[in-house]
Amino acid sequence: QVKLVESGGGVVQPGRSLRLSCVGSGFTFYTYGMHWVRQAPGKGLEWLTLISYDGKNKEYAESVKGRVTLSRDNSKDTLYLEMNSLRPEDTAVYFCARDHHTSGRGYFDYWGQGTLVTVSS
């Protein structure tokens, strides 16, 4: 069955960096667009990034643009999100999600369970 597993979360000091990973299994990873979405404590869902199936098209929310690097390694069925200059307001559970379309401009049909990032000194 389709499975997405995030990892890489943890406690990090403000201004530092962190790389999140999302491994997909149970489907042909290289044929789907992928997203990152986060949920801050007590808040709703916030879309962050999308990447097309081949990694050629990437889009970012303004809240993270310029501070994150989005990539995927289709040979490893893995999606990455490198986050730099972390701020306390980046504290959240980070989810990866599969898009039903190759472009990443469709609906999110499967989600991972999330990884918690805490930015604190």
Place this chain on the structure above:
Amino acid sequence: DIQMTQSPSSLSASVGDRVTITCQASQDITNYLNWYQHKPGTGPKLLIFAGSNLGTGVPSRFSGSGSGTDFSFTISNLQPEDFATYYCQQYDNLPITFGGGTRVEI
């Protein structure tokens, strides 16, 4: 950015009840509107896509309707496993945006 106004923010209901949630977009999004269910400690689950289409394996007690700027989501015959938070999401324009969520409580 397209703003998604979801209401109510929370509601109390009983097993067997019919529950309706509304979502209003700040501009016309045709039918590019999805609904998700989210339970603590898990990832959200797709329930409805493109306004009114049931996701794979989703029970028929869930339904969605609407187009343009006004959408609704209904759970008929509420079941114990349906107590969760529900979100609408538009994907017509970037950035993709979510409604604020509706917590359905016992």
